[in-house]
Amino acid sequence: MPNPPHFENWTCPLPLRDYPTITLAHGGGGRLSAELIEHLFLPAFADTTLSRLTDAAVLPSPSGRLAFTTDSFVVRPLFFPGGSIGELAVNGTVNDLAMSGAEPMYLTAAFVLEEGFAITELAEVVRRMANAARAASVRIVAGDTKVIERSRGDGCYITTSGIGVVSDGVDVGPDHAQPGDVVILSGTIGDHGMAVMSVREGLEFETTIESDTAPLHDLVREILSVTRDIRCLRDPTRGGLAATLNEIANCSGVGIVIEEKAVPMNAAVRAACEMLGFDPLHVANEGKLVAVVPAKWAHAVLARIKAHPLGVQAAVIGRVSDQHPGLVAARTALGGTRVVSLPLGEQLPRIC
Amino acid sequence: MPNPPHFENWTCPLPLRDYPTITLAHGGGGRLSAELIEHLFLPAFADTTLSRLTDAAVLPSPSGRLAFTTDSFVVRPLFFPGGSIGELAVNGTVNDLAMSGAEPMYLTAAFVLEEGFAITELAEVVRRMANAARAASVRIVAGDTKVIERSRGDGCYITTSGIGVVSDGVDVGPDHAQPGDVVILSGTIGDHGMAVMSVREGLEFETTIESDTAPLHDLVREILSVTRDIRCLRDPTRGGLAATLNEIANCSGVGIVIEEKAVPMNAAVRAACEMLGFDPLHVANEGKLVAVVPAKWAHAVLARIKAHPLGVQAAVIGRVSDQHPGLVAARTALGGTRVVSLPLGEQLPRIC
Numbered sequence: 001m002p003n004p005p006h007f008e009n010w011t012c013p014l015p016l017r018d019y020p021t022i023t024l025a026h027g028g029g030g031r032l033s034a035e036l037i038e039h040l041f042l043p044a045f046a047d048t049t050l051s052r053l054t055d056a057a058v059l060p061s062p063s064g065r066l067a068f069t070t071d072s073f074v075v076r077p078l079f080f081p082g083g084s085i086g087e088l089a090v091n092g093t094v095n096d097l098a099m100s101g102a103e104p105m106y107l108t109a110a111f112v113l114e115e116g117f118a119i120t121e122l123a124e125v126v127r128r129m130a131n132a133a134r135a136a137s138v139r140i141v142a143g144d145t146k147v148i149e150r151s152r153g154d155g156c157y158i159t160t161s162g163i164g165v166v167s168d169g170v171d172v173g174p175d176h177a178q179p180g181d182v183v184i185l186s187g188t189i190g191d192h193g194m195a196v197m198s199v200r201e202g203l204e205f206e207t208t209i210e211s212d213t214a215p216l217h218d219l220v221r222e223i224l225s226v227t228r229d230i231r232c233l234r235d236p237t238r239g240g241l242a243a244t245l246n247e248i249a250n251c252s253g254v255g256i257v258i259e260e261k262a263v264p265m266n267a268a269v270r271a272a273c274e275m276l277g278f279d280p281l282h283v284a285n286e287g288k289l290v291a292v293v294p295a296k297w298a299h300a301v302l303a304r305i306k307a308h309p310l311g312v313q314a315a316v317i318g319r320v321s322d323q324h325p326g327l328v329a330a331r332t333a334l335g336g337t338r339v340v341s342l343p344l345g346e347q348l349p350r351i352c
Numbered sequence: 353m354p355n356p357p358h359f360e361n362w363t364c365p366l367p368l369r370d371y372p373t374i375t376l377a378h379g380g381g382g383r384l385s386a387e388l389i390e391h392l393f394l395p396a397f398a399d400t401t402l403s404r405l406t407d408a409a410v411l412p413s414p415s416g417r418l419a420f421t422t423d424s425f426v427v428r429p430l431f432f433p434g435g436s437i438g439e440l441a442v443n444g445t446v447n448d449l450a451m452s453g454a455e456p457m458y459l460t461a462a463f464v465l466e467e468g469f470a471i472t473e474l475a476e477v478v479r480r481m482a483n484a485a486r487a488a489s490v491r492i493v494a495g496d497t498k499v500i501e502r503s504r505g506d507g508c509y510i511t512t513s514g515i516g517v518v519s520d521g522v523d524v525g526p527d528h529a530q531p532g533d534v535v536i537l538s539g540t541i542g543d544h545g546m547a548v549m550s551v552r553e554g555l556e557f558e559t560t561i562e563s564d565t566a567p568l569h570d571l572v573r574e575i576l577s578v579t580r581d582i583r584c585l586r587d588p589t590r591g592g593l594a595a596t597l598n599e600i601a602n603c604s605g606v607g608i609v610i611e612e613k614a615v616p617m618n619a620a621v622r623a624a625c626e627m628l629g630f631d632p633l634h635v636a637n638e639g640k641l642v643a644v645v646p647a648k649w650a651h652a653v654l655a656r657i658k659a660h661p662l663g664v665q666a667a668v669i670g671r672v673s674d675q676h677p678g679l680v681a682a683r684t685a686l687g688g689t690r691v692v693s694l695p696l697g698e699q700l701p702r703i704c
Contacts, residue, residue, distance in 0.1 A: 027702075029590025029636075030695035053603065054525055055451035055586065056421035058518055061413055069408030070460035070513055072498045099407040108422035110511045112464070144511075146424045148702060154504045159462045159496075161422050161513035166410055173406055234407065238381025251405065284381075343382035350379075350500060 022117040027147025040123055041143060044130040045109075049141045057141035059106060062165035067102035069093060070161040076350045078125065078155055080199045082191075082210030085158055086128030088286060088352055091215045092237070093162040094136045098217035099233045099289065101172045101224060102164030104136060109160050110144040114153035125156060136215035138162070164217075169228040176231040177252035179322035182298035184291045186219065186305055187212070187313040189241050190269040193283035193348050198272060205268045214287030219310050223291060226300050232292040235285065237352055239343060242281040244290050245318075245328045246342040256328045258318030258340070281330070282343050284351045292320060374469040379499025388497060392471070396478040397461075397485070397492045409493035411458060414517035419454035421445060422513040428702045430477065430507055432551045434543075434562030437510055438480030440638060440704055443567045444589070445514040446488045450569035451585045451641065453524045453576060454516030456488060461512050462496040466505035477508060488567035490514070516569075521580040528583040529604035531674035534650035536643045538571065538657055539564070539665040541593050542621040545635035545700050550624060559620045566639030571662050575643055578652050584644040587637065589704055591695060594633040596642050597670075597680045598694040608680045610670030610692070633682070634695045636703045644672060 025032040042051050049057045073089045090107065097104040109129065113122065133140050191212040198209055216235060223230060232252075236244040241263070249256045265280055273280045287310060293301050298316060305311035328340040377384040394403050401409045425441045442459065449456040461481065465474065485492050543564040550561055568587060575582060584604075588596035593615070601608045617632055625632045639662060645653050650668060657663035680692040 024701040025696065027590075028695065028699070029595050032696060033591070034694065052525065052527070053599070055448040056419040056454060056514070056516065058452055058454070059418045059420060061416055061418045061517070064413055066411045066413045066515070067408040068411060068458055068460060068513075068515060069494050070462045070511070071496045072462040072464050072511060074464060074498045074500050096407040100410055102408060102410070106420055108420060108513050110422045110424040110513075112424050112426060112509055112511075142421050144423045146426045146509075146702075148426050148506065148509075151503060152506045154500065157464055157498075157500075157509070159422070159424060159464075159511035159513075161420075161460050161462075161511075162408070163418070163420060163515065164408065165413070173404065175404070238379075239385070243381050247405070342386070343380065344377065344384060347380070349376045350498075 020119055022113045022115055022119060022147055024115055024147050027145055033145065036145060040126060044126040045140045047139050047141055059141060062105060064168060065166040067097050067100040067164040067166050069096040070159060071096060072157060072159040073352055074157050074350050075196065075352050076154060077200060080211055081195045081208050083213040084125060084128050085156060086125040087132045087213045089158040089160045090129050090132035090136060091213050091286060092352060093160040094138060094215040094217055095235045097162050097164035098220040099235055100166060101170035101233065102166045104138045104162055104164045104217050106141045106163045107133060107138050107160050108142040109140055109158060112153060112157040113145060113147050114155050115147055115150045117155045122156065136217065170224060172230050172233045174232055174234065174248045174251040177248050177254050177292045177320045178231065179254055179320050180295055181231055181292045181320040182295050182316055183256060183258065183318040184293060184302055184305065185263065185315055185317045186289045186311045188264040188266050189285055189288065190265060190273060190280040190283040192286040193351055194269045194272045196351055197348055205272060207268045209268050209272060212285055212287035214310055216287065216289050219305065219308050222304050222308050223301055226304050227297045229297060230291060230293055234290045236288060236290055237284050237286060240282040240284055242340045243342055245340065248292060249328050250326050253325045255321040255324040256318055257321055258330050260330045261333045262315050262317045264313045264315055278347055281340055282347055284348065286352065372471055374465045374467055374471060374499055376467055376499050379497055392475055392478060393495060396482040399491050399493055401493045411493060414457060416520060417518040419449050419452040419516040419518050421448040422511060423448060424509060424511040425704055426509050426702050427548065427704050428506060429552060432563060433547045433560050435565040436477060436480050437508065438477040439484045439565045441510040441512045442481050442484035442488060443565050443638060444704060445512040446490060446567040446569055447587045449514050449516035450572040451587055452518060453522035453585065454518045456490045456514055456516040456569050458493045458515045459485065459490050459512050460494040461492055461510060464505060464509040465497060465499050466507050467499055467502045469507045474508065488569065522576060524582050524585045526584055526586060526600045526603040529600050529606050529644045529672045530583065531606055531672050532647050533583055533644045533672040534647050534668055535608060535610065535670040536645060536654055536657065537615060537667055537669045538641045538663045540616040540618050541637055541640065542617060542625060542632040542635035544638040545703055546621045546624045548703055549700055557620045557624060561620050561624060564637055564639035566662055568639065568641050568662065571657065571660050574656050574660050575653055578656050579649045581649060582643060582645055586642045588640060588642055589636050589638060592634040592636055594692045595694055597692060600644060601680050602678050605677045607673040607676040608670055609673055610682050612682045613685045614667050614669045616665045616667055630699055633692055634699050636700065
């Protein structure tokens, strides 16, 4: 944990001081549950709806279509260079909403805590979630906490769900790619996966590899301000760029061809992948997106992405084709072509 | 597990036959993840939005206010008399929405699965979720699956989130109770907690105690059809009736007095509680609700609840008072009065 939190910094630490670690009673719906909520979650998330402690948050209904999504986060370790499970849990769900073309609005957060988990560590995770939520302008409006016995968990699992609103005329989906479309990637790949991997395995590189975890809704807003005629938006998380492109190829019934050397990658990530034998196309990202756009919009969309702080290294990496539907091919640096397959298994378990 | 499922009954069993238990690869976002989704989750939940496999479900926005809630389920064992984690995960979130006076509409489901968990067992949990969702007329529109290493979990944890819509004029909340209001309970207490406890501890009683898990939104609809002037609706789950009444007393700044002998209870539950030394007021329920209503509506609301299959044993159990704000008192069968406290800890860990 890079910055160990201290009890002294707490908003209202009193009743929690007596219990430095999570006990089963913190999940029992009794007084200790209430204290955890009152003294840890509510001050951190500081939301008037959450504070009402109703069974469900009651919120004004947005006009337009709703986007609704959920994701569990089980990353190990909980803290890693560039982020923690807290940032992932917020940004991951914000990004799932953004990839549907939605403006993220409300999140819920459900915690499954292991008996014995340090309350200071929980407080730090929650603080980071609150910061990430503020940065992404979303409200955390409802939550839940369960506690499981020692060795039936791994400190802290978090499930976030989110609601967003999709503007009229926006209709993106993995089944919308068409031959001739251009594939744009918003930046370097592999950073998140190799950041988690290097800290987990105790690897040292010349420069620290940092997770790219970031909320992408603002970048999506920029893209949609160029044109609403965007076919697909996806963030290549688990399974990496390879899984994302395969899903699009599959759902749309099209082929995709990418240029390997056009795919941006940090030198340290490239070196780490080579050393460990990972295909960087299979490594997870947490702050990148793939946009499939009609060719006529490609130039303008790319320019807008590159003008955004999260898209400085964006590039056109390939094209959608009517050849080999369902298949992704990569032209290698040596001029050959290889099939980019969906990984069967799990290169990096518990990466998010 | 009462009814072990068989591979033969599966919709499309082929690729899963090769992997009878969950592997880390089922959570890796690769081919095995895709197969689990395609062959297990999608056929069971059979939802056109879910089947689109987008990052978020895009749905028509309901008019009126939204209710939004989340709950994790970690009950042990996964199957027990009268239900399973599957029914709990659906009904629990349906009920959290209903307790806000909302009509439940959409659910998401996120699974944290332990490596080695039997896929047949997962299929049975999912089948029961699908049945419960159909019975409650809610759609499961998005989901997620993560896999954790053996002994970092306990088979299967499920987090469901839900969206509902709150009709105009409905405004219930734990802070709305007023002196003079009447407290109605929809049926017997303690059934769920003692059902789980008896199977967990291998206890045998003359009759099997069954969980009362049930969706309560239809009963809530009936109550709100009598009058929208309902103060509070709560389902007394973790912490039991005692926790629910204490929350209402606390949030509303009122006292509550209940008559112990007016609280309905099954004979087997009463016997089990006496034997094990549990206070039934602290034992969890999964298909009961507490309604706090203005005195002038009490008779009509009680009659309507009793006419509903889930409310046959409903009773007026107490009154809201301006005495001892924040405190719940019970008049005992012997004529004395005792304070009904919020349990500090956890009588029955992992009850939901």
